[in-house]
Amino acid sequence: MKIRSLLLGSIAAAGLASGAQAADLGVLTSLDVCDSLGLSGLTISSDTNCLQITGGVSYEFNWGDYRSAANYSQLPPNLWADADDGSNDFATKGSTINPITGATESVDYDSKVEAWIRVLAAADSDFGQAKAIIGLRQVERYRQRDGGYTATDSATVADANGLFGVGLNSDSTAGVELNEAYVSVGDTTVLMAGLRKKGKDGSIANIDDDTPFNYIGLFGSTATDAGVLFKNGAPFLGGLSIQAVSDLGNGVSVGVGLENIDNRDGNALVGGGVAAVERNIMNGNYAGTLVGVVNYAGESVTAHLTAGAIGVLDGHVDSWFAHAGGTATFDNFKLRAALAYLRDDTNGLDASFWHGMVSGQATFDMFTLALSGEFKSTEVAGVKTDGYGLGASIGAQVTESVSLNLGGRYFHTNNALFAGVDQNMWQVEAQIVAALTETLKATGAVGVYGGDVVQASLAVPPLSGNDTAYYGSIGLDWAPGGDFTASVKGLATSEGAYKATFKAAKTFQ
Structure with a gap:
């Protein structure tokens, strides 16, 4: 100074x-x-206002023969998870015969580019900082399957030669979209109103403290963005919102909000034969989510309780949820527990979902041990399917630049897929990570899936019908600085699938 x-x-x-x-x-x-407001990075200022600009661009390209994935769906289904059935897929080869040439078409590819920019304008007020936030975002994702001779994402029909071509994926936005547009005011108590990001990132709801510590995680947790029950992009959170949060001191904070007023799922709807993209409007019964949250953050313990009622704007509350989690850290030990519940009676659905997880981690010199367990339960119209899973891992920092991980997980389902049978699946994976230079890191992994779920998934010709499926991968990650990152990765499986992935990204702030 x-x-x-x-x-x-x-x-x-x-x-x-x-x-x-x-x-x-x-x-x-x-x-x-800007200094007095605590804003840094790329800023523009006047006598009373500070403008902060952040943004980024990312690109991902996948190529190979991998789209014909064997569906290992046997987890209790959860409509709020990333996949409706919570499936865990294992890539397998697939092909289509070209009706004109008779050749076998098997090449798949996936190209996705995303760009975003966010502008924050801040000034002092009698109630604290007054802010206006505007965020723009555009995503374009195109996919091809079997050389274009198998239908992909868009609802286009094949031409006279049987060619579907490249499909526009529903991750794509309808051009440049308004991703955020809201105002806020306050310091210890903050009021916010307007368009927030969809899902967890734009919500006052806390659905953290629910990720297992073990390497490769848990099967049920993986299906929900490594958490319990709800994915990070849960469609009933965020969006058009009116929110208030307050710091009560001593690590305690509370919040209340009306979210999802616009009732959009945050993705585009692709269809119409010409790959038209428009906003996907959900069932009107789900409009408006009343959310309340209590958080605690101490020196060694973090915890929260989030609860909400879904679809309050029509005057009827047919769905509600709760999510609780906590993490305790004592010296070399960590313990985490989380539990979530959802009740959905919309349109007489009569469905309930439970998901709980407990995980512990201990670090001893060069070794890190972790053990996790979970349970999931789904009941629809009086018919129930549930199950439990276990996961464990050991990690070792062999040298300053080399680390090893070995992990396994297992899941057992009762009345899998409501079909009256019990099913099991398991996975074991070993990984090595080596820092080649300060900016370049190499990663290699080998693993195997097994169980009767695997055997059933691989029973359809031309797949092997084995009860185990092996895979291996190798990759390079490059971070030269300047907020730029890039990576390449290759994957191959015992079922004949292969995939090459390239990623590059740059952010600015």
Whole structure:
């Protein structure tokens, strides 16, 4: 601070001798507005306002023969998970015969680019910082399957030669979309209103403290973004919202909000034969989610309880949920537990969902041990399917630049897929990570899936019908600095599938 004061004093003294330099003092003074508001990075300021600009671009390209994945769906289904059935897929080869040439078409590819920019304008007010946030986002994702001779995402029909071509995936947005547009005011108590990001990122709801510590996680947890019951993009959270949060001190904070007023799922709806993209509007019975949350963050313990009622705007509350979690850290030990519940009676669905998880981790010198367990339960119209899973791992920091991981997981389902049978599946994976340089990291992994779920999935020709399926992967990650990252990865399986992946991204702030 002394050096800065000397520099500013020197510049001010020079400014007294020159009118042109004196005019520049206004710029230096305006920079202090951003400093006083705690905003840094790429900023533009006036006498009273600070404008902060952040953004980024990411690109991912996949190529190979991998789209004909064997569906290992046997988990109790959950409509709020990433996949409706919570499936865990294992890539297998697939092909289609070209009706014109008779050749076998098997190549798949997937190209996705995403760009976003966010502008935050802040100023002081009598109630605390007053902010306006505007965020824009565009995603374009195109996929091809079997050389274009198998239908993919869009609802287009094949041409006279049987060619479906490249499909527009529903991850795509309808051009540049308004991803955020809201105002907020306050410091210890903050009021917010407007368009928030869809899902967890735009919600006051806390659905954290629910990720298992063990390497490769748990089967049920993987289906829900490594958490319990709800994916991070849960469609009933965020969106158009009115929210208030308050810090009560001593690590305790509370919040209440009306979210999902716009009732959109955050993705585009692809269809219409010409790959038209539009917003996907959900069932009107789900519009409006009343959310309440209590958080605690201490030196060694974090915990929360989130609860909400879904679809309150029509005057009928047919669905509600709760999510609780906590993490305790004591020296070299960590313990985490989470439990979530959802009741959905919309349109007489009469469905209930439970998902719980307990995980522990211990670190001893070069070794890290982790053990996790979970249970899931789904009941629809009086018919129930449930199950439990276990996971364990050991990690070792062999040298400063080399680490090893070995992990396994298992899941058993009762009345799998409501079909009256019990099913099991398991996975074991070993990984090595080596820092080749300060900016370049290599990763290799080998693993195997097994169980009667695997055998049933691989029973359809031309697949092997084995009760085990093996895979291996190798990749390079590059982070040269400047918020730029890039990676390449290759994957191959015992079922003849292969996939090459390239990623690159750059953020600015």
